[in-house]
Amino acid sequence: MNRLLIVDDNEDIRKQLKWGLGRDYDLDLAENADHALTLFRKHRPAVVTLDLGLPPHEDSSEEGFRCLTEILTLAPVAKVIVITGNDGQENALRAVQMGAYDFYRKPIDLDELRIIIKRAFHLASLEAENRRLLSTTLPGMNDCLGIVGQCPKMREVFAMIRKVADSDASVMITGESGTGKELVARAVHAKSPRGNNNFVAINCGAIPENLLEAELFGHEKGAFTGAHARVQGKCEYAHQGTLFLDEIGELPLSLQVKLLRFLQERVIQRVGGRQDIQVDARIISATNINIAKAMEQGTFRDDLFYRIGVVTIDLPPLRERGEDVLVLANLFFRKNCRDLNRKIGGFSTESLNCLRSHDWPGNVRELENRVQRAVIMTNTRFIEPGDLGFDDQPPSSADDPSPSVTLREGRETVERRMIQNALQEHAGNISKAAEVLGISRPTLYYLAKKHDLDQGNHA
Template sequence: MADMRPKLLIVEDDSGLQRQLRWAYDDYRVFIAGDREEAIEFIRTEAPDVVTLDLGLPPDPDGTTEGFATLAEILQIKPDTKVIVASGHGARESALNAISGGAYDFYQKPIDIDELGLIVSRAFHVHALERENARLVEQPALDNRILGRLITAAPEMLKVARTIERVATTNISVMLLGASGTGKELLAHGLHDASNRNAQPFVAINCAAIPDTLLESELFGHEKGAFTGAVKTTPGKIEMAQGGTLFLDEVGDIPLPIQVKLLRFLQERVIERVGGRDPIAVDTRIVCATHQNLETMIAAGTFREDLYYRLAEIVIAIPTLKERSGDAVLLAKHFLTRFAKDMNPSVKGLAPDALAALDAWAWPGNVRELENRMKRAIIMADGKLVTAADLDLLPGDDEGVELINLRAAREIADRRAIRRAIARSEGNISSAAKLLGISRPTLYDLLKQYEMQA
């Protein structure tokens, strides 16, 4: 059988370290190179995703010239390679030069096998996320699949995507529930693209952004002379969505009088423009979204229960970015690729401290916050890599987590580590347990204890 393990190239001229490192990485196919020529040959023939590179290579074992030349040549041949540079020569200066030269990370000798192993593991994880991101970005924008628009590798969001794909070809009304910035309109647009109505209009209206006095006219249209300023007959959003999809964003902000008129439309599929008397039949699919708790609003009498059940034939809850394992880094890479060419072409990637900060931040503003931070960081970056400081984040910051006691802190840490391990292992429990350093039965016990799904 073919060996499907990820490929790791170790560039090291010390024969003792070669032997030690060769047997330290059972999870990878390990290749050993003792000089630049051998390293480049492996890059060309084996195309490893991750390389550990000692800067002190012959014929300059006491310096760094040959090592930096090797780094440059590796990235020229295979730019997506994650190169982890190791050196004991002028560590601080070498680290800065290595990162600015495109290295993924820097490790100061003497080598600690376990510590280096964690860096290597993370490098493979980041490379996999970037490869998935590239695959998604390369897909056509409209390919009748929700994933043509959605950038994710998180099981939590993939489950949402699959649900949307299943209901897309029906005419059932869909309600998307999620916090601000989670991508409700993007998902609604994706649902339309995957439906049989995709050749007809997708019409969106944010019900919270329009004054109550104008919302009725915006939804249902108006006849000429219906009110002051109505100088011509104007169709509303519902009518404009004939044959297609109408997306009602922030539906919880619709005032009660207009809720009554919207309910009548959903029951009879006809509208009357403001100031008009003639019924107009409209065939459109309704998708709505809100960040509010509509059940609480129903109990308070501010949202009609009968309208809720008409709109919410199926309800889909959208996870926050914090709940989407690994997606913060994936989306950050997507935004960097999307914005850097226009905003700051010299920016080529994310520094290790930025990756750590992206992974740790709670993202109270969700994807919208991430997009805004990335735009700012790209503009502010001085070097080739966006840093945690450019993102206005500190490595390891985690806003919104209040640690009440040690048990709570342990549970938060366990849940986060388990989610990341399962995401990194693509749902394989055995691999996830190995990453976590525990047995498979122990991982199953933790999943049961925390009521988590694999």
């Protein structure tokens, strides 16, 4: 049986709860904060109900808040349901801000409280399951020089990196934007015998065509207007190291020819110069376009491809990496909490579901950005879907809003309608309505207020 700690200074209430809940839970009963904390340390219950007005200050809530703070310090994952007097709305919201799971206003209706407690235990066990999942996946995960992943496809990628690193073979890395192509390029370099020499990256898509040649091969003084001095190109800098040609698919045809000549003869000429300069660089390239198609269409030379794509490593999109999404989310979460010095419990169950089901068009980069934003933005103990930039209310397909409204307006309309219906159906009973809608009561209070809906008088 689950263990529940009940903290209330009123003996009649303790008796009522003992009678009403004793069959479902192992109960600990405390009449003041110190006793509550002793019992909490001893048994570590997952759920606590906490009356805020505790002795010696029954009329203020300070002792209750102290107890709440200490419990959450001991166990940030504990689910504390705060119980307040009739006028306690403000205290209740403050408690939720501080990390209480939910609140409940006296007088106590056992049936309602039972639902809240049951939901709290349910959530606590789901979260425990998530933590177990994340902590068991982390130690066993495969980490290849900072590239994290454990799904079969990423394991293959790691095996490829190890295999090609030792050779001098040119490597082409393909994959959608944000899948980690540059990370893989750096890993191949770092693991190779050239690892202590330069890794020189050039983005072929970001530099105007007329400047790209000089950027790659350098130029002599006076080679063109503005060429005041002799400048070495990226190829020369990469001598005995690795030259990383990013977005190689964007390389103009004229330069494809020049690059091919360099790869065949291993010599370059600076722009405006006639001297052949020997360069020994390993070539790694990356692209997010379909090179086979580009060759068919004649925008990419076959002979160049055969030179630079001796080995290809294809990075799977994030949506095909299964539970790696959660492993990576956890990695970025911990990194950002550390960097930003924030203490957050982790992801709520709803957030984990959103992370699992999202399509990730921006792949790992998108995940990294969303998690960072959430760590900065959240003011709850667990990151909620909204913090990650996900809407937590999927639109209902039952009554389609008119197509002339924006998606956001449509969502708002549907959200308002669903909440109104639920409140009406359950005669303003917030607990029941929240249960039907699948959201917590504080969320429902918040949404009802946002849409200016009557919450009724029930707690």
